[in-house]
Amino acid sequence: MIDYMKLGDEYLLHTYNRYPIVLERGEGVKLYDDKGREYLDFAAGIAVYALGYGNKEFNDALKSQIDKVMHTSNLYYNEPACIAAKEVCYATKMDRVFFTNSGAEAIEGAIKTARKYAYLKDGSTDHNIIAMEHSFHGRTMGALSVTGNEHYREAFEPGIGDVRFASFNDIASLEDLADDNTCAIIMETVQGEGGIYPADDGFIKSVRKLCDEKGILLILDEIQCGMGRTGYMFAWEKYGVKPDIVTVAKALGNGVPVGAFAMTSKVADNSLVPGDHGTTYGGNPFACAAVIEVLRQFKERDIVSHVKELTPVLEVALDELKEKHDIVSDRRGMGFMQALELKEACAPVIAEAREQGLLIISAGANILRIVPPLIINEDDIKNMQIRLDKALAKS
Numbered sequence: 410m411i412d413y414m415k416l417g418d419e420y421l422l423h424t425y426n427r428y429p430i431v432l433e434r435g436e437g438v439k440l441y442d443d444k445g446r447e448y449l450d451f452a453a454g455i456a457v458y459a460l461g462y463g464n465k466e467f468n469d470a471l472k473s474q475i476d477k478v479m480h481t482s483n484l485y486y487n488e489p490a491c492i493a494a495k496e497v498c499y500a501t502k503m504d505r506v507f508f509t510n511s512g513a514e515a516i517e518g519a520i521k522t523a524r525k526y527a528y529l530k531d532g533s534t535d536h537n538i539i540a541m542e543h544s545f546h547g548r549t550m551g552a553l554s555v556t557g558n559e560h561y562r563e564a565f566e567p568g569i570g571d572v573r574f575a576s577f578n579d580i581a582s583l584e585d586l587a588d589d590n591t592c593a594i595i596m597e598t599v600q601g602e603g604g605i606y607p608a609d610d611g612f613i614k615s616v617r618k619l620c621d622e623k624g625i626l627l628i629l630d631e632i633q634c635g636m637g638r639t640g641y642m643f644a645w646e647k648y649g650v651k652p653d654i655v656t657v658a659k660a661l662g663n664g665v666p667v668g669a670f671a672m673t674s675k676v677a678d679n680s681l682v683p684g685d686h687g688t689t690y691g692g693n694p695f696a697c698a699a700v701i702e703v704l705r706q707f708k709e710r711d712i713v714s715h716v717k718e719l720t721p722v723l724e725v726a727l728d729e730l731k732e733k734h735d736i737v738s739d740r741r742g743m744g745f746m747q748a749l750e751l752k753e754a755c756a757p758v759i760a761e762a763r764e765q766g767l768l769i770i771s772a773g774a775n776i777l778r779i780v781p782p783l784i785i786n787e788d789d790i791k792n793m794q795i796r797l798d799k800a801l802a803k804s
């Protein structure tokens with residue numbers, strides 16, 4: 410038998426300390442490794458596999474598109490891209506969309522859009538961007554430049570220019586940084602990698618107001634918290650504010666690599682024009698067939714209501730774990746994007762959970778991140794609780 414861990418360690422660039430299992434296939438909310446061991450998956454490939462594994466209608470939609478054509482380039486129209494564009498605009502309540510291959514690329518596009526918008530307004534090129542401390546927007550140079558974790562950025566400086574970091578949920582710190590040259594404020598509606606911190610209601614409303622007063626574009630990064638995860642199609646809906654530009658990825662393709670940035674017509678009509686931006690793969694028929702089927706199933710199965718209905722069940726289960734185990738200091742989150750903060754490092758708990766047949770991930774050294782597929786039921790939550798209870802007791 411081939412030792413895949415050894416093979417990977419020998420040839421894959423060592424940018425990840427991978428967990429020591431080889432995942433082979435999935436069914437529903439379960440994953441199986443190459444030894445046939447079953448894992449209840451409360452990680453969903455980092456908030457990606459929202460509709461579960463082995464989803465027959467989804468797989469069939471992809472197969473049928475493969476048999477037609479997978480790629481055409483954006484030099485021509487293709488059926489899935491045109492349909493997916495309309496569906497994504499409906500879902501995001503935006504007017505125009507550009508498809509990318511990843512979340513980071515969606516951030517790049519959003520930044521370019523904001524810069525072009527500001528450039529057309531005043532003809533200058535010295536605009537700044539305000540991002541948040543502890544934010545995460547991706548690993549490409551532009552996305553990295555607006556990521557609020559210095560450790561991720563340091564070795565790769567200089568970034569893309571004048572980026573300023575405000576404290577999340579602190580409007581005064583934002584007001585101090587904003588000036589006439591600020592072209593965009595970028596933030597996650599619910600911070601993900603930074604530790605699962607939802608925006609305060611007052612904060613996000615004040616940010617919107619500040620943007621309107623100063624003509625700054627608000628970019629909400631909903632790559633992780635969007636697509637139903639919080640019990641809203643997009644998390645901003647809870648606050649009643651709307652961004653000017655939104656970035657989407659992760660669950661958008663249910664495992665097929667695809668992202669998007671979408672914007673209002675006011676932004677679209679005053680920013681990127683032919684020649685300004687492009688992608689060879691982005692929005693290809695294969696990726697867009699995935700997007701169409703994902704959004705179709707969201708509607709048909711009313712995924713958003715399902716998340717909303719089951720959120721209290723998940724929260725109660727996690728609160729019970731918090732009450733029972735001294736090492737848990739906090740439970741927070743929105744919908745199926747939850748965190749258990751520990752008083753110590755969470756790596757041993759994650760390892761023990763895996764031994765118990767449960768996959769969970771972290772968001773920082775001592776924060777357990779719970780981002781299951783959106784189709785979990787009450788039994789799955791009970792099972793998670795039993796397994797995580799054992800893991801917390803043992804570590």
Ligand SMILES: *Cc1c(COP(=O)(O)O)cnc(C)c1O
Binds near residue numbers: 516545547658659
């Ligand atoms: C994952 C993530 C990204 C980056 O997406 P990639 O597909 O990994 O490039 C950006 N923003 C947020 C909020 C994310 O969670």
